[in-house]
Amino acid sequence: MKNNGINIALKSIFYLLLVMAALMFIYPFVWMLSASLAPEHELATLTVIPSEITLKNYQVLLDKIPIGRALFNSVIVASSVTLGVLVFGSMIGYALSRLEFKGRDTIFYIILFTMTLPFQITLIPNYILMVKFGWVDTYAALIIPYMINAFAIIMFRQHFKSIPQDLIDAAKIDGCGELRIIFQILWPNSIPALVTIGIITFMASWNEVLWPLIVIRDEQLMTMPQLVTLFAVGGRAESQLGVKLASAVLLALPILVAYMFFQKYFIQSMASSGLKE
Amino acid sequence: MAEVKLEKISKVYEDGFKAVDNVNLIVEDKEFVVLVGPSGCGKSTTLRMIAGLEDISAGKLYIGDTLVNDFPPQQRDIAMVFQNYALYPHMTVHQNMAFGLKLRKMPKDEINARVMKAARIIGLDDLMKKKPGTLSGGQRQRVALGRAIVRNPKVFLFDEPLSNLDAKLRVSMRLEIAKLHKDLEATIIYVTHDQTEAMTMADRIVVMKDGLIQQIDSPISMYNNPVNKFVAGFIGSPQMNFLDGKIEGSDFIGENNVLKIPLPSEYQNQLVDYNGKNIIMGIRPKDIKHVIEGESDIGSFVAFNTSFKGVEPMGNETFLYFSMGDNEWVARVNPDSVVVENDTVYLNSHKLHFFDHETEISL
Numbered sequence: 001m002k003n004n005g006i007n008i009a010l011k012s013i014f015y016l017l018l019v020m021a022a023l024m025f026i027y028p029f030v031w032m033l034s035a036s037l038a039p040e041h042e043l044a045t046l047t048v049i050p051s052e053i054t055l056k057n058y059q060v061l062l063d064k065i066p067i068g069r070a071l072f073n074s075v076i077v078a079s080s081v082t083l084g085v086l087v088f089g090s091m092i093g094y095a096l097s098r099l100e101f102k103g104r105d106t107i108f109y110i111i112l113f114t115m116t117l118p119f120q121i122t123l124i125p126n127y128i129l130m131v132k133f134g135w136v137d138t139y140a141a142l143i144i145p146y147m148i149n150a151f152a153i154i155m156f157r158q159h160f161k162s163i164p165q166d167l168i169d170a171a172k173i174d175g176c177g178e179l180r181i182i183f184q185i186l187w188p189n190s191i192p193a194l195v196t197i198g199i200i201t202f203m204a205s206w207n208e209v210l211w212p213l214i215v216i217r218d219e220q221l222m223t224m225p226q227l228v229t230l231f232a233v234g235g236r237a238e239s240q241l242g243v244k245l246a247s248a249v250l251l252a253l254p255i256l257v258a259y260m261f262f263q264k265y266f267i268q269s270m271a272s273s274g275l276k277e
Numbered sequence: 278m279a280e281v282k283l284e285k286i287s288k289v290y291e292d293g294f295k296a297v298d299n300v301n302l303i304v305e306d307k308e309f310v311v312l313v314g315p316s317g318c319g320k321s322t323t324l325r326m327i328a329g330l331e332d333i334s335a336g337k338l339y340i341g342d343t344l345v346n347d348f349p350p351q352q353r354d355i356a357m358v359f360q361n362y363a364l365y366p367h368m369t370v371h372q373n374m375a376f377g378l379k380l381r382k383m384p385k386d387e388i389n390a391r392v393m394k395a396a397r398i399i400g401l402d403d404l405m406k407k408k409p410g411t412l413s414g415g416q417r418q419r420v421a422l423g424r425a426i427v428r429n430p431k432v433f434l435f436d437e438p439l440s441n442l443d444a445k446l447r448v449s450m451r452l453e454i455a456k457l458h459k460d461l462e463a464t465i466i467y468v469t470h471d472q473t474e475a476m477t478m479a480d481r482i483v484v485m486k487d488g489l490i491q492q493i494d495s496p497i498s499m500y501n502n503p504v505n506k507f508v509a510g511f512i513g514s515p516q517m518n519f520l521d522g523k524i525e526g527s528d529f530i531g532e533n534n535v536l537k538i539p540l541p542s543e544y545q546n547q548l549v550d551y552n553g554k555n556i557i558m559g560i561r562p563k564d565i566k567h568v569i570e571g572e573s574d575i576g577s578f579v580a581f582n583t584s585f586k587g588v589e590p591m592g593n594e595t596f597l598y599f600s601m602g603d604n605e606w607v608a609r610v611n612p613d614s615v616v617v618e619n620d621t622v623y624l625n626s627h628k629l630h631f632f633d634h635e636t637e638i639s640l
């Protein structure tokens with residue numbers, strides 16, 4: 001009995017700690033949301049429940065920067081990048097796992113090697129390339145360099161290796177070419193892999209700030225994170241905290257919505273992205 | 278329908294392994310040819326080369342009168358059924374069967390007519406809207422058959438289609454495929470390592486070993502006249518019993534004198550050159566009796582005393598296991614025999630097979 005009492009006490013403390021940790025984690029988000037809806041003068045208190053709810057911060061934000069346009073840009077860029085990664089990634093992954101040609105494995109190892117290079121190393125050469133192509137201040141600079149990525153290729157390669165060769169052979173005999181095999185036979189049987197890779201890619205593209213900062217100067221072409229970052233830290237918010245927070249909320253919103261739709265796959269994708277980091 | 282001709286076909290894999298070695302084979306129009314052989318002998322590789330799924334390293338392959346070496350699978354007008362069914366998991370049974378026709382731009386009405394007809398032939402009418410994942414193994418293989426039939430191809434290729442099915446289903450599918458062959462007047466090349474399938478379905482059997490064809494013949498004459506020890510051991514179940522020994526005058530003497538068989542005259546003439554030389558003798562389990570009363574030629578049986586290491590009553594027959602020198606032998610006897618541990622078996626001396634000791638070629 002005595003033991004039991006101690007046990008319960010220990011458990012309670014344990015849970016208390018967990019709850020506190022959870023609160024510490026979630027508090028900034030809740031505060032961000034509530035503060036963005038609160039009048040400016042209440043912000044200093046760090047309170048979670050504002051005395052009145054106002055959309056004024058959002059109004060100011062909309063007046064100051066083309067956030068709607070930026071949302072549109074972000075959607076276009078992230079979607080195109082994701083589509084490109086899925087299409088090209090599965091094509092290359094298929095070739096690397098199923099076609100027989102000289103140097104196949106060498107190519108695979110080179111691709112694997114590029115993953116170990118930090119992004120910063122290729123930043124300057126890539127930028128110079130964009131200048132030479134005349135792509136600075138165009139969507140092309142935001143989309144095209146990201147349309148193929150090693151991580152997706154490797155994920156697709158591994159996934160396609162797990163699909164029985166007989167299925168592919170049957171499709172060939174039925175009259176499928178390689179492209180049809182990829183998109184009509186393999187894709188419908190790879191939905192979880194597609195969604196997982198899609199989510200990881202979309203998120204990465206959505207959250208990218210550094211690259212857009214380098215290749216885009218035209219405000220009309222800026223993505224949301226870029227615009228918001230420039231706005232929040234670049235002085236244009238005129239140290240109005242509420243407006244900054246409103247911009248942060250808008251930045252997080254699309255990902256939250258996506259999360260609600262794809263919750264199951266999100267968790268899966270986070271688990272498998274452990275491969276990368 | 279068409280004949281298939283393999284002229285000096287070889288396959289060397291990337292890693293330098295020669296899986297198929299100089300194979301010559303003509304499969305006649307409407308013929309049912311079965312490729313058998315132990316695991317890894319190159320049966321699937323041969324079939325996959327015919328299908329166009331594997332490059333041909335050397336030699337020529339004709340389907341009908343056309344040289345098809347460089348044709349992709351879809352232009353060869355063949356259909357294939359795989360061991361693991363290989364149905365498209367995301368399509369219904371109907372879509373699975375229609376897929377190949379759709380790709381060939383066949384009008385919708387005709388596709389439907391063909392699919393429904395094939396479904397009726399193989400009894401799939403009720404399952405057309407189901408996905409393969411919800412079907413049993415037997416049903417899946419039926420769908421795979423249906424997918425092959427609708428195409429109405431020149432040649433059907435089967436790669437161990439029944440291996441994943443249970444014994445009972447295997448028998449019924451065997452009959453069904455045999456019937457299909459007759460009804461469709463199809464040219465069929467069928468790979469298996471189940472020699473019962475080979476014996477019961479084939480017009481001709483092709484026995485392969487290590488990428489080489491050992492023998493091509495009808496089931497019965499292959500059973501009666503195997504060209505070498507390998508084929509003799511491979512065809513027939515339980516397999517043929519072997520014993521190393523010598524010819525001495527008119528007798529066969531087993532090694533270490535375990536057995537002495539006075540040879541009937543037909544063998545004496547055949548084996549004159551082997552007098553005093555090493556030789557391998559073979560006898561089928563069915564030619565060893567436990568009871569010989571009532572046999573027409575009692576005089577041709579040679580008695581051998583042994584103790585049985587195992588007795589397997591199969592119901593309609595009984596297998597007796599015993600040692601013969603260093604070899605394990607089996608006799609296949611009448612189930613009514615009363616077997617005691619130390620007993621006598623009788624070898625029918627007219628039913629012997631002899632093989633050269635070095636080359637293992639039939640004499």
Ligand SMILES: Nc1ncnc2c1ncn2[C@@H]1O[C@H](COP(=O)(O)OP(=O)(O)OP(=O)(O)O)[C@@H](O)[C@H]1O
Nearest residue numbers: 290292294296315316317318319320321322323470
């Ligand atoms: N892609 C490949 N690369 C190298 N060797 C291969 C390849 N595919 C098959 N082989 C080898 O070729 C030989 C023949 O293979 P194959 O699949 O034709 O055998 P099989 O007769 O069908 O055997 P089983 O009864 O087990 O199906 C085997 O030894 C196998 O290891």
Ligand SMILES: [Mg+2]
Nearest residue numbers: 320321322436
């Ligand atoms: Mg095989």
